Amino acid sequence: MANRKIIISNLTVVLILISLGCNSEKNDYPEPSDKSINGAFVSRKGTFKFGDKNYSADYGIITVTENRENGRGLIHLPVIRIYARTKNPREPIFGLAGGPGQSNMNWSPIDSLLFNHDFVMVGYRGVDGSTVLDCPEVAEAFKNSGESDLLSEKSLREIGKAWEQSTHRLTSQGIDLTSYTMPETIEDMEAVRNALKYDRINLMSESYGTRIAYIYSLLHPQNIQRSVMIGVNPPGHFIWDSQQTEEQLYYYAQLWSKDSIMLKESPDLIETMRKVLHNLPRKWLFFSIDPGKVKVTAFSLLFQRNTATMVFDSFVAAEQGDYSGIALMSLAFDYTFPSMFVLGDLAYKAISADFDSLQINLIQEEPSDIVLGSSMNKLLWEPLNYGHFPIKLIPQKLRSMIQTDVETLLLSGSVDFSTPAESANELLPYMKNGKQVILCEFGHVGDIRYLRQAQTELLITNYLNTGIIDTSKIEYVPMDFQVSWGFPRIAKVALGVAAIILIALLIGIIWFIRKIKRHRKLKASLVL
Numbered sequence: 001m002a003n004r005k006i007i008i009s010n011l012t013v014v015l016i017l018i019s020l021g022c023n024s025e026k027n028d029y030p031e032p033s034d035k036s037i038n039g040a041f042v043s044r045k046g047t048f049k050f051g052d053k054n055y056s057a058d059y060g061i062i063t064v065t066e067n068r069e070n071g072r073g074l075i076h077l078p079v080i081r082i083y084a085r086t087k088n089p090r091e092p093i094f095g096l097a098g099g100p101g102q103s104n105m106n107w108s109p110i111d112s113l114l115f116n117h118d119f120v121m122v123g124y125r126g127v128d129g130s131t132v133l134d135c136p137e138v139a140e141a142f143k144n145s146g147e148s149d150l151l152s153e154k155s156l157r158e159i160g161k162a163w164e165q166s167t168h169r170l171t172s173q174g175i176d177l178t179s180y181t182m183p184e185t186i187e188d189m190e191a192v193r194n195a196l197k198y199d200r201i202n203l204m205s206e207s208y209g210t211r212i213a214y215i216y217s218l219l220h221p222q223n224i225q226r227s228v229m230i231g232v233n234p235p236g237h238f239i240w241d242s243q244q245t246e247e248q249l250y251y252y253a254q255l256w257s258k259d260s261i262m263l264k265e266s267p268d269l270i271e272t273m274r275k276v277l278h279n280l281p282r283k284w285l286f287f288s289i290d291p292g293k294v295k296v297t298a299f300s301l302l303f304q305r306n307t308a309t310m311v312f313d314s315f316v317a318a319e320q321g322d323y324s325g326i327a328l329m330s331l332a333f334d335y336t337f338p339s340m341f342v343l344g345d346l347a348y349k350a351i352s353a354d355f356d357s358l359q360i361n362l363i364q365e366e367p368s369d370i371v372l373g374s375s376m377n378k379l380l381w382e383p384l385n386y387g388h389f390p391i392k393l394i395p396q397k398l399r400s401m402i403q404t405d406v407e408t409l410l411l412s413g414s415v416d417f418s419t420p421a422e423s424a425n426e427l428l429p430y431m432k433n434g435k436q437v438i439l440c441e442f443g444h445v446g447d448i449r450y451l452r453q454a455q456t457e458l459l460i461t462n463y464l465n466t467g468i469i470d471t472s473k474i475e476y477v478p479m480d481f482q483v484s485w486g487f488p489r490i491a492k493v494a495l496g497v498a499a500i501i502l503i504a505l506l507i508g509i510i511w512f513i514r515k516i517k518r519h520r521k522l523k524a525s526l527v528l
Helices: 002-016 136-143 153-172 182-195 208-219 242-257 260-265 269-278 291-301 305-319 324-340 343-362 375-386 421-430 445-450 453-466 487-527
Strands: 041-050 053-067 072-082 093-096 119-122 201-206 224-230 407-413 434-439
Touching: 041 072, 041 182, 053 182, 093 182, 093 208, 119 182, 136 153, 136 324, 153 343, 153 375, 182 208, 182 343, 201 208, 201 453, 208 224, 224 445, 224 453, 242 260, 242 269, 242 305, 269 291, 269 305, 291 305, 291 324, 291 375, 305 324, 305 487, 324 487, 343 375, 407 421, 407 445, 407 453, 421 434, 445 453
Parallel strands: 093 119, 093 201, 201 224, 224 407, 407 434
Antiparallel strands: 041 053, 053 072, 072 119
16 A cells, blocks of 8 residues: 555656646635625735745635525635736736636736736635535545446446435535536626726636636626637537547657657557557556546546656557556546546536537447547546436527637647647637637647746737737747656656565564564563
8 A cells, every 4th residue: 555655646746737836825815794795805915925926915705696596595705816016007817727626716827917917816616615516426436446447337327326426415505506607607707806896807718717718708798808718618618529539649649650769669659559458457566457547547648748748658668568657547547536626516517518519429439449539528427327417508609609709819739638729710710809829739728838938928918918919939849759757667666665665664663573572581581
């Protein structure tokens, strides 16, 4: 068990790289207003810290109605306003982070934007604040595929039952699950905009947050100055297109084939992955290998370039008989994936928006020769067939692509497995004042924001300040498949460290026992 924990801790660090850096300080919010009414807001002055910089900020709590249709229930959400450095700031920027099921309070704002703009974070209902849609029953079901395959029908049925159990528990607590939707989240943002007395705002959104930004532009276009969408998720795309995934793998394979060093490792990257997945052993040493967990973890790690190379490295090693990296990916699932999301929020926001698309996807059959396929779809959405869920769809016009006039910059990476650039292309015709920039060989949000950080931040800052898109400073970053610390190496080093610790512990125990025996013998001789 000790060596297992060491291995997992290493991979956890790797997976954290997928998410954005965040403000790790524990924030001290005031108590909610004594006025228990919708829109009541209370705040205190403070300092926002990230990196080596401090900013003046307000820390607040907004009280909003849980169900705005019937006016029932109140929930409290955290708010952070980071003040611009200038005395006469321009339109503030509201951040909309990725998810669903992840916090909106962990932003690392762009410093150059904070010169002219306040930056505002409003907690996502269902994740941040007084009501959190945790589903420990589902998290446990994710882990407990046992000797089965995580994506087997047996496992998915158990996950479906767990969803039903979670739903029953949450509703019995008086939580109205049908109120945890993106339109309601947008009205929370509007409540904060009014409380802070802002006229128009800018939006900066990432991944799932871009869907909120798009719907925001349909519901309240008059309140938005400009919008930047990073890793665009249009209506219908809380599911992943297995064909797009396959095409992106082939794109990586083409890049791989141009690298003479990598070609010596594997002449055909796609065939390597297909062969390894087809012939997966169920154990490496004493560690189990779950095929479904390997596929889901691999798909998640493909979101960013650096972790994608670690996936490829593990598959190449496995083809050569070393399954240590694959086993590490399987083991890591239990220690990372179930706790990465507030699962109830993930499910109910996605289902309420894209249930039509989910239903279509669930009845489609994939080609038998597909490599990764829709592993994430199977895990998250197929259990819908085996459990009861309170589904209340958001209005049809908000589940469709319809025109918006809001000025919008859409930023996509050409190898983004989470929100492919092709999906953003579908939305672009409906963005009357929208422009798309595709960054060649960039992956998901983390790559777009940090692979060439200064250059991307300059692009975003200029756009929000002037509406002008200037990509001349963005440098091409060629793909590098070489890995210095891959999963196979991490697994072996972790096992080695664990073995040394166990040997040292064993030596210590033996020394202690001998010392006790010597002490007892000495004591006995003195008595005699």
